[in-house]
Amino acid sequence: MGSIWEYANPKKFIATVDRVLPFVAGLAVLSLVVGLIWGFFFTPEDYRQGSTVKIIYLHVPSALMAINAWMMMLVASLVWLIRRHHVSALAARAAAPVGAVMTVIALLTGAIWGQPMWGTWWAWDPRLTSFLILFLFYLGYIALWAAIENDDTAADLTSVLCIVGSVFAVLSRYAVNFWNQGLHQGASLSLDKEENVADVFYHPLLVCIAGFILLFIALVLLRTRTEIRARRTRALLARERMT
Amino acid sequence: MMPELGKYAQAVLSSYGLSLLLLAGLVGISVIRSRRVARDLRAVEERVKRNG
Amino acid sequence: MIALFLRDIRLAVRAGGGFGLGLAFFLIVIVLVPFAVGPETALLARIAPGILWVGALLACLLSLDRIFALDREDGSLDLIATSPLPLEGVCAMKALSHWVTTGLPLVIAAPVLGLLMSLPSEGYLWLVVSLALGTPALSVIGTFGAALTVGIKRGGLLLSLLVLPLYVPTLIFGAEVARAGATGLAVETQLVLLAAVTCVTMALLPFASAAVLRMNLR
Numbered sequence: 346m347g348s349i350w351e352y353a354n355p356k357k358f359i360a361t362v363d364r365v366l367p368f369v370a371g372l373a374v375l376s377l378v379v380g381l382i383w384g385f386f387f388t389p390e391d392y393r394q395g396s397t398v399k400i401i402y403l404h405v406p407s408a409l410m411a412i413n414a415w416m417m418m419l420v421a422s423l424v425w426l427i428r429r430h431h432v433s434a435l436a437a438r439a440a441a442p443v444g445a446v447m448t449v450i451a452l453l454t455g456a457i458w459g460q461p462m463w464g465t466w467w468a469w470d471p472r473l474t475s476f477l478i479l480f481l482f483y484l485g486y487i488a489l490w491a492a493i494e495n496d497d498t499a500a501d502l503t504s505v506l507c508i509v510g511s512v513f514a515v516l517s518r519y520a521v522n523f524w525n526q527g528l529h530q531g532a533s534l535s536l537d538k539e540e541n542v543a544d545v546f547y548h549p550l551l552v553c554i555a556g557f558i559l560l561f562i563a564l565v566l567l568r569t570r571t572e573i574r575a576r577r578t579r580a581l582l583a584r585e586r587m588t
Numbered sequence: 589m590m591p592e593l594g595k596y597a598q599a600v601l602s603s604y605g606l607s608l609l610l611l612a613g614l615v616g617i618s619v620i621r622s623r624r625v626a627r628d629l630r631a632v633e634e635r636v637k638r639n640g
Numbered sequence: 641m642i643a644l645f646l647r648d649i650r651l652a653v654r655a656g657g658g659f660g661l662g663l664a665f666f667l668i669v670i671v672l673v674p675f676a677v678g679p680e681t682a683l684l685a686r687i688a689p690g691i692l693w694v695g696a697l698l699a700c701l702l703s704l705d706r707i708f709a710l711d712r713e714d715g716s717l718d719l720i721a722t723s724p725l726p727l728e729g730v731c732a733m734k735a736l737s738h739w740v741t742t743g744l745p746l747v748i749a750a751p752v753l754g755l756l757m758s759l760p761s762e763g764y765l766w767l768v769v770s771l772a773l774g775t776p777a778l779s780v781i782g783t784f785g786a787a788l789t790v791g792i793k794r795g796g797l798l799l800s801l802l803v804l805p806l807y808v809p810t811l812i813f814g815a816e817v818a819r820a821g822a823t824g825l826a827v828e829t830q831l832v833l834l835a836a837v838t839c840v841t842m843a844l845l846p847f848a849s850a851a852v853l854r855m856n857l858r
Contacts, residue, residue: 385604390594397596403607446614450607457603461596481805488801492792501855502788506802509784509848513806516837520809523833524816560611564618571622578629581636 353430355573362570366563373559380552388545400458402550406557408451411479414444414561418486419511422504432569434500435576437507438490439568443561445483452476471522478517482510496576641729644720648737651710662742663749666699670753681758688757689767689818695753696746696771697778697807703742704782705799707734708790708853717790721857727850735776735783735846743775759822766821770834774814777838780845781806787849791856809837 384402391398421437424430455473456466467473489506493499673691674684711717720730750771751764759767785803789795813834820827 381604395596396594396600399600400603403603407607443614446610450610453606453610454603457599457606461599478805478808481801485798485802485805488798489788492789492795492798498791498855498858502852505848505852505855506788509845510806513809516809517805517812520812520833520837523830524812560615564614567622568618571618571625574625574629578625578632581629581632585632585636585639 353428353432355432355577358432359570359573362566366566366570369559369566370563373556373563375556376552376559377556380549380554380556384546384549384553388549391546394462397458397461398546400454401546402553404451404454404458405550406554407447407454408476409554410557410561411444411447411451411476413558414440414447415479415482415507415511415514417565418444418507422507425500426504426508431500431576432573434504435572436565436569437503438500439572440561440565441483441487441490443564443568445480445487447557447561448476448480448483452480469525471518471525474521474525475514475518478521479514482514486510496579641725641733644725644730645733645737648734649740662699662703663745665702666695666746666749667753669695669698670756673757685758685760685822688754688759689763689822690815691757692750692754692759692767693771693774693811693815693818696750696775697811699746700742700775700778700782701800701803703738704786704803705789705796707738707783707786709786709795712790718857721853727853728846731783731787731849731853732780732842732846735780735842735849738783739776739779743771743779747771747775762824763818763822766827767818769831770814770817770821773817773831773834773838774810777810777841778807780841780849781810784845784849784852787852787856790853810834810841813837 381402385399388399390396418437418440421433421440425434425437452473455476459468460466486503486506489503490499493502670691673687673695677683677687708717711720721727747768750767754764754767782803785799785806788802789799792798813830816830817827817834820830
């Protein structure tokens with residue numbers, strides 16, 4: 346094991362992924378199955394929320410990963426801009442759709458939970474609104490990647506967009522907080538469930554979070570490998586046409 | 589076998605169903621694209637090797 | 641740099657589209673709203689600040705893709721980039737000329753359109769102040785978006801998708817100032833936050849725009 350930068354070499358990265366991916370994917374599936382089955386079948390109902398408390402096992406991990414995926418993209422973008430490792434740029438690209446799907450899951454499960462609990466599918470609660478904005482950022486980022494033909498330019502531009510977007514996402518989070526307090530006081534719609542989550546719910550939740558993290562890692566590894574191969578194919582085809 | 593979900597059964601089941609469907613779709617698309625790209629690359633590499 | 645600024649203004653005036661189009665669009669949006677929500681004065685007065693802000697924002701968006709696209713097509717963008725002018729300054733000037741040709745007319749026209757929306761009389765001052773403070777940020781952010789998409793053919797739609805989420809903080813604080821002003825509440829906090837957002841974007845985003853432009857022209 347040398348330094349982490351060894352994996353910036355695409356060949357080495359692919360070799361490592363080939364070796365590691367089955368384990369990560371297996372662990373991801375295992376912990377997801379265990380966590381979700383534990384949560385779904387073997388946890389009691391909450392005295393206030395009834396059985397809807399079981400949605401927490403999907404909602405919290407996906408929301409967590411929606412944010413962490415963007416963080417990972419930010420780090421990968423910085424690494425690309427500073428050290429110009431292609432694998433890093435491609436990993437950011439690979440992570441974006443995963444993060445977008447996580448955001449959708451968080452929003453969907455939240456809406457389904459909100460319908461019986463708050464009596465509404467959607468409220469302009471700061472957290473919900475921030476997540477919707479985060480989803481828009483994902484869409485823009487993915488669209489920009491898709492629109493540019495030159496690979497390196499696309500990596501450069503999306504990296505800058507990711508960095509600027511991060512700043513604006515944080516700004517939006519505070520703006521939204523401010524805006525909603527201005528509208529209606531009180532946090533009757535607070536989503537802070539973690540505070541009063543009891544151990545019975547907490548342990549399966551931890552397993553589910555681990556499962557989502559592992560699933561995210563597995564997907565990003567798989568999709569990055571795909572991107573590297575796709576780029577190599579394009580390069581070979583281009584060379585073929587030249588000769 | 590099935591836990592008693594009470595009056596919220598629909599909400600819980602639909603959120604599990606939708607989420608798992610989305611995850612499965614994401615995994616499926618990723619795996620299919622991975623296979624296709626790997627196959628294409630192998631084809632191109634072999635052709636390049638043959639043609640020198 | 642000032643020559644560049646004057647040139648852009650002249651081009652916008654001569655092409656005709658610059659001033660007129662954004663304003664006309666703003667007017668049409670404001671005229672359409674009562675058709676959609678009904679002519680009830682109380683309702684219109686309540687939503688007036690927000691609608692005026694959204695209208696101004698969309699009108700701003702309309703002319704963004706011209707910022708660099710025209711210069712790119714006739715090659716003058718490459719000349720500007722190779723000239724000794726710092727590209728950061730060029731981007732700032734581009735944003736400034738966009739603001740003068742689109743943002744400023746919107747600010748001036750807003751009170752008239754406020755009349756159409758039966759905006760309460762307390763609201764006019766703060767509407768104009770909030771737009772005057774907020775639209776520069778819209779132009780600067782828009783310049784960044786235009787620089788991102790300059791190499792893309794038919795990038796207009798993508799440009800909107802990229803820029804609109806970035807407009808969220810400005811819109812929230814700006815509309816908040818206008819709304820609080822219209823209902824006679826205190827506006828200081830919102831005003832300071834809006835000014836802060838504008839200052840930060842104006843100070844930092846030209847650098848990002850210039851970096852992006854360099855990547856696109858490489």
